[in-house]
Amino acid sequence: MATHSPNRLAKEKLVLALGSEIGSAELIVVTQQLGLNAEQTRTLRVEMRKNGVGLKVAKNKLIRHAIKDSKFAGLDSYLRGPTVLAYSKDPIAAAKTSVEFAKKTDKFKVVGAVMGDQILGEAQVKALATLPSLDQLRAKLIGLLQAPATKIAGVLQAPAGQLARVLSARSRQEA
8 A cells, every 4th residue: 555645645635626626617717927916916816806716826737637637628738837727607707807907917917718628829818808797798688688678567557647647637527
């Protein structure tokens, strides 16, 4: 029976935790941070959290082990240099938040992503970031569904209001 060093066991736990954390994501964006200071890193984490995006900094070797044999295995080619993974269940949020933050500083760069079984390059991630988020789409849909109902209610109430005015005028004439 082979014994594992405590360091190896710790790494295996990290790989399992990372795999389970990103496993339910719809989109993982691979970014590189090249010298963000503490304030920039805090701002990045706050923006990501606010938009429902998880953020994971890990060694590329550990990320490779975590994504091996998963739907995210295609990310392997993007794992170079200081890597940060941004992931979300909303298929747009991680891309949108990462691209917006990259516009604010040249120390943060979007490298690529994987969505489902699609590997996306930097340009494709930027294009994805221009789409409305899932919450924005839901709000638009609700607005579209409510608008006709409001109009129908207005149209249905108009004849009843007119009938009430006619009856009121008629009763005044008789009085």
